[in-house]
Amino acid sequence: MQNAILCHMTLRVLRHRLSVPILLILFGLLIIIARNPYTISDWFRLRNYQPDASILAIADATSMTDKARHMFFINHPELQDKESFHQSCPQYDEQTIVIGCYQAGQRGIFVLKVDDERLNGVEEVTAAHEMLHAAYERLSDKEQGRVDGLLQAYADDGLKNERIITALKGYEKSEPGQQYNEMHSMFGTEINDLPADLHEYYAQYFDDRSKVVAAADAYQAAFTSRQASIAEYDAQLETLNNNIKTNTKTLGNQADAIDDSRRQLETQRQSGNIEAYNNGVVPFNNQVNAYNTLLSTTRQQISQYNALVEKRNAIAAQTVELQKAIDSSSLPGSQ
Secondary structure (H helix, E strand, C coil): CHHHHHHHHHHHHHHHHHHHHHHHHHHHHHHHHHHCCCHHHHHHHHHCCCCCHHHHHHHHHCCECHHHHHHHHCCCCEEECHHHHHHHCCCCCCCCCCCEEECCCCCCEEEECCCCHHHCCHHHHHHHHHHHHHHHHHCCHHHHHHHHHHHHHHHHHCCCCHHHHHHHHHHHHHCCCCHHHHHHHHHHHHCCCCCHHHHHHHCCCECCHHHHHHHHHHHHHHHHHHHHHHHHHHHHHHHHHHHHHHHHHHHHHHHHHHHHHHHHHHHHHHHCCHHHHHHHHHHHHHHHHHHHHHHHHHHHHHHHHHHHHHHHHHHHHHHHHHHHHCCCCCCCCCC
């Protein structure tokens, strides 16, 4: 009986010894979960996920850190054709050009697949932009407040990029309350020279953020360079058009003067006033020569104008092509 009691007591002691490390483990897990409530959900989302080559290439090209890759991959990012993208990001109206979207709550990052080589880099920048939306959503209230202050300070005193300024004003109307969220993504992917505190902040997401900004500059240049060319052509066309109009008016006046001189000469010849006739021939010929010279110049200007119009319209057509390439609403077969 004593042996039985002894064995029973030993078993109770053993159970007690086992419960201590288990409790410690459970307590440790609770601390981890408290510090990062997404631990379990992230683990499930990443458990069987393997990013494809195109997604890995984007992460590499944008120099995403491990933290950024984690944020990127838990959203199972996808490069999609226009039809699929339109279904994944249906909340945008057809008047808005959208090339990427992040579905809040870590429900996905979707990027429009752009095949036009003139827009190389747009997929990478868009993916990084959406990843930063996901990252911003997970900031604590305290950290979000701190970052918002840094973003606002730069927007007030340092932001000079007119395109981004215009875009942010648009977000105030289209997405009220999301200005800081958009600043967070735009500043991080499109502005190289940020204040030291913001530069340090974004270093947790990019090993070399200049690569992302360079890609943004490159694909934006596809538009801005063409817009600059169109503006230059328009200025030349305006000058030529004004010259042609002035010359045309002058030619009309010269033609009237030549007709008057011709009638005078004819009257002098018919009346037998040969001396007056002969004296008027040279001035008349000079009038005709001046008219023909200006007419030739004007015709050349008209030819130059037409040639510039063709070049200008060709650049404009390229701009339309580029816009269509990133316009998810222009589905195949749509008019």
